[in-house]
Amino acid sequence: MTNHPHTTAAQAFKLPGGLISAVPYGSGHINDTYALEVAVSGKVVRYILQRINQQVFKAPDALMENVERVCYHTQQKLASQGVPDAFRRALRLIPTLQGRNWHTDDVGHRWRCYNFIENATGHDVVSSPRQAYAAARAFGSFQALLADLPGKRLHETIPYFHHTPKRLANFRLALNRDPHGRAKSAEKEIQFALQNEHLASVITGALARHEIPERVTHNDTKLNNVLLDNASQEGICVIDLDTVMPGSVLYDFGDLVRTSTSPAAEDEVDLDKIVMQLPLFTALIEGYLSSAKGFLTQRELALLPEAGQVITYEIGLRFLTDWLEGDVYFKCKRPTHNLDRARAQFKLVESITAQLPAMHPILNQLS
Numbered sequence: 001m002t003n004h005p006h007t008t009a010a011q012a013f014k015l016p017g018g019l020i021s022a023v024p025y026g027s028g029h030i031n032d033t034y035a036l037e038v039a040v041s042g043k044v045v046r047y048i049l050q051r052i053n054q055q056v057f058k059a060p061d062a063l064m065e066n067v068e069r070v071c072y073h074t075q076q077k078l079a080s081q082g083v084p085d086a087f088r089r090a091l092r093l094i095p096t097l098q099g100r101n102w103h104t105d106d107v108g109h110r111w112r113c114y115n116f117i118e119n120a121t122g123h124d125v126v127s128s129p130r131q132a133y134a135a136a137r138a139f140g141s142f143q144a145l146l147a148d149l150p151g152k153r154l155h156e157t158i159p160y161f162h163h164t165p166k167r168l169a170n171f172r173l174a175l176n177r178d179p180h181g182r183a184k185s186a187e188k189e190i191q192f193a194l195q196n197e198h199l200a201s202v203i204t205g206a207l208a209r210h211e212i213p214e215r216v217t218h219n220d221t222k223l224n225n226v227l228l229d230n231a232s233q234e235g236i237c238v239i240d241l242d243t244v245m246p247g248s249v250l251y252d253f254g255d256l257v258r259t260s261t262s263p264a265a266e267d268e269v270d271l272d273k274i275v276m277q278l279p280l281f282t283a284l285i286e287g288y289l290s291s292a293k294g295f296l297t298q299r300e301l302a303l304l305p306e307a308g309q310v311i312t313y314e315i316g317l318r319f320l321t322d323w324l325e326g327d328v329y330f331k332c333k334r335p336t337h338n339l340d341r342a343r344a345q346f347k348l349v350e351s352i353t354a355q356l357p358a359m360h361p362i363l364n365q366l367s
Helices: 005-010 060-080 129-146 164-177 183-195 197-208 249-260 278-292 298-302 304-325 337-366
Strands: 018-024 032-040 043-051 110-115 215-217 226-229 235-238 245-247
Touching: 005 018, 005 032, 005 043, 005 110, 060 110, 060 129, 129 215, 129 226, 129 235, 129 249, 129 278, 164 183, 164 197, 164 304, 183 197, 183 304, 183 337, 197 249, 197 304, 215 249, 245 249, 249 278, 249 304, 249 337, 278 304, 278 337, 298 304, 304 337
Parallel strands: 215 245
Antiparallel strands: 018 032, 032 043, 043 110, 226 235
16 A cells, blocks of 8 residues: 555554555545455445644643543443443544554544444434434534533633624724725625624523533534444434534534524525525424533523524624635635625525524524
8 A cells, every 4th residue: 555644654653464455535624534344254344534734723732631521421321321322423533553642644634533433324414304413413412422521621612613793893803904905895694793793692691690601512513423323324423523622502502503494504605595494493402402401501591582692693703804804714616606605694684683583583483
């Protein structure tokens, strides 16, 4: 086998047999991910190998300390609960030959290796209320497993990641500077951002006033970050743990609403296609409460409908800020890609806002 960086890195881990192949895997945009095939007693066993993107995650060792603690705790909890297929319901880090949980190569790149969750698939788009329910239930279970994580506060792997007032301040700076003269082409979106600035402090304000508790949260709850069992379509395992850090459950539920309730892509240019679908919101609430209700406070429950509104506004702000700054953060496939994304997010905010009077009774009925 050719000695590529990833095959060299794979040999640093305590795999139970000889390496057959190591090929690129998945559709992630941040880390470099490979599927490893290993020969074990005449069978092929798969593992996932990843190189952490240290441009995005500036403190990779702190990140891996988080991942190490989260993996260990979720495995221990599932085992103590007697869950029969616990090995499929939490990621497990494969140790290196030196007994560490991650490997640093000769040029300073950090690598990690996980067990491969077989017979389960990640999906990019929600196709039914049943899928929405399964994803929300899985993320609620993940939060519940981590609700009693012992020890010190987790590291913030991306500081201010869901701090909406900070995102609003960054937007204002970009607007005042307007380094590429783009504000003129985004007047409507800029007005929307400024008129809805009250949304920025809904969650962070509740945290600051201690109305809701800080918790360990995933912070990137897209559908493709939970694997669904191929046979039962149940949410089996939450993956992509790099942004697991201190936060609010409302960040996680809000991002589920943002990414799972509209039939349109987040960069859809036909704004008429963008609408929050109440049946999908209902499925999310039902699935989430089925696993998370036991530890949520009354105030957290009450803010669940607003969570999607806030997080969708926040992501729209980020896209609009990047547009004004000259497309420096998000990868773009066309000249107005970030502006198109901002328009789509703000249209979804409008749809959520219009349906809040219907969302609260659904929540009250289910909770």
